[in-house]
Amino acid sequence: MAELAILGGKPAVTIKDPERWRPPIEEEKKAVCELIEERFLSGSGTGLPKQFEEEFREYVGCKYCLTVDHGSTALASAFYAVKVGPGDEIITPTLGYLGTYTGALHLGARPVFCDIDPETLLIDPEDVERRITKRTRAIVPIHLWGNVCDMDALMDIGRRYGIPIIEDAAHAHGAEWDGVKVGNIGDLTCFSLQGCLPWGKPVCGGEGGIVTTNVREFYERMLAYCHLHRAGITDELTLPEYRGLDSEVLGLKWRAHPLALAIARVSFKSLDYRNRRRDEFRRKLFEALEGIPGVKPVKTYPKAKPGGFYGGLKLIYQPEELEGLPIDRYVEALKAEGVPISRYGRQLEHLRTIFRRGFDLWGHGRGPLGGEFFGLPPFEGYKEGDFPVAERMVGRILSIPAYIDPEDGFLEQVIKAFEKVAANYKQLL
Numbered sequence: 001m002a003e004l005a006i007l008g009g010k011p012a013v014t015i016k017d018p019e020r021w022r023p024p025i026e027e028e029k030k031a032v033c034e035l036i037e038e039r040f041l042s043g044s045g046t047g048l049p050k051q052f053e054e055e056f057r058e059y060v061g062c063k064y065c066l067t068v069d070h071g072s073t074a075l076a077s078a079f080y081a082v083k084v085g086p087g088d089e090i091i092t093p094t095l096g097y098l099g100t101y102t103g104a105l106h107l108g109a110r111p112v113f114c115d116i117d118p119e120t121l122l123i124d125p126e127d128v129e130r131r132i133t134k135r136t137r138a139i140v141p142i143h144l145w146g147n148v149c150d151m152d153a154l155m156d157i158g159r160r161y162g163i164p165i166i167e168d169a170a171h172a173h174g175a176e177w178d179g180v181k182v183g184n185i186g187d188l189t190c191f192s193l194q195g196c197l198p199w200g201k202p203v204c205g206g207e208g209g210i211v212t213t214n215v216r217e218f219y220e221r222m223l224a225y226c227h228l229h230r231a232g233i234t235d236e237l238t239l240p241e242y243r244g245l246d247s248e249v250l251g252l253k254w255r256a257h258p259l260a261l262a263i264a265r266v267s268f269k270s271l272d273y274r275n276r277r278r279d280e281f282r283r284k285l286f287e288a289l290e291g292i293p294g295v296k297p298v299k300t301y302p303k304a305k306p307g308g309f310y311g312g313l314k315l316i317y318q319p320e321e322l323e324g325l326p327i328d329r330y331v332e333a334l335k336a337e338g339v340p341i342s343r344y345g346r347q348l349e350h351l352r353t354i355f356r357r358g359f360d361l362w363g364h365g366r367g368p369l370g371g372e373f374f375g376l377p378p379f380e381g382y383k384e385g386d387f388p389v390a391e392r393m394v395g396r397i398l399s400i401p402a403y404i405d406p407e408d409g410f411l412e413q414v415i416k417a418f419e420k421v422a423a424n425y426k427q428l429l
């Protein structure tokens with residue numbers, strides 16, 4: 001085989017900027033300009049924001065869909081919907097994201113972390129079940145990078161214990177489980193609209209979020225919580241507790257900016273195309289890598305159809321197949337070959353300072369990460385070793401962008417580069 005590029009040989013990948021798909025910038029500008037000309041720069045429950053909610057609702061196949069200003073506020077309003085409050089706990093994986101659970105924390109609940117499945121890197125349902133207490137008010141799986149969690153196992157746990165499942169689908173627009181779209185499976189599903197095409201959230205308009213549900217009460221609670229002055233809100237509040245509230249409801253205004261939704265609506269039009277193409281790239285790459293020592297692609301559950309693919313395609317480094325070659329050396333060698341590969345750089349959630357040593361959230365010794373609070377046991381703090389699987393896997397995660405329309409021959413060159421490094425790894429030891 002040819003000499004490794006890191007040792008002076010020729011790189012295997014010669015195509016430098018492989019993505020040919022271009023974001024629909026002209027269409028985005030047109031959509032924004034139309035709203036500027038209409039003077040529709042604020043409002044919800046009507047016009048384009050309502051139209052977008054209706055289109056997304058239909059796509060997912062659920063009964064209710066609300067847009068908000070961020071994915072994290074989508075999650076926060078979902079926590080309010082299921083009545084998360086002081087003294088409660090919610091369970092979420094430590095390989096995750098702060099914005100997934102901070103809405104619950106600020107409502108006074110304590111995040112309880114759980115471990116992950118080593119092959120999918122997603123929430124481990126068995127570990128979830130072990131961590132349930134009488135205080136558990138929600139289970140929050142994350143469809144990380146568009147890979148869908150084991151929804152059969154999670155829904156079964158949720159039903160057996162009477163605990164709502166709130167899915168964080170910030171990365172997974174258009175993904176499916178057993179033929180059903182994510183957004184129409186759990187009790188509530190939250191999407192982010194952050195970033196811009198092609199590398200932002202799969203549907204995106206700068207900032208924004210969406211919540212979907214089939215439960216009327218959850219929908220009305222979210223309306224009441226954070227949709228101040230939404231058009232038609234008082235007519236939509238039909239349940240006895242919320243009927244008769246005025247249009248300022250409970251005072252929070254978390255609605256999305258119409259301009260952001262206009263851009264998101266443009267991106268939504270190409271979602272299925274992008275998902276199909278990225279999935280083709282994923283399948284071909286993963287199939288080829290299965291036979292090459294040094295990495296394994298993340299697994300997908302048999303009923304899952306991944307979608308969205310935000311954050312790239314994940315591979316798991318297997319140093320034992322390369323005589324313990326350090327991961328950084330392996331990555332450097334692939335980069336020198338021209339492979340757009342990187343290491344996953346985030347820390348695990350339980351190792352954040354606030355969870356290692358606690359934090360006096362509201363001052364004066366009050367808060368869910370302190371001593372006893374509304375029935376919560378004293379906070380012990382997390383430490384290294386608490387989540388053996390996530391801790392073992394996090395340092396081995398590698399990422400490759402999920403391309404939509406890569407230049408012809410690019411994928412083949414990338415595969416060649418992996419083969420070349422695997423065949424010559426001894427020179428790197």
Ligand SMILES: Cc1ncc(COP(=O)(O)O)c(C=O)c1O
Nearest residue numbers: 070071072097099100170192194
């Ligand atoms: C897994 C996950 N959940 C939630 C969020 C929050 O979304 P937003 O940034 O729109 O608040 C993000 C954002 O990146 C995320 O990656």
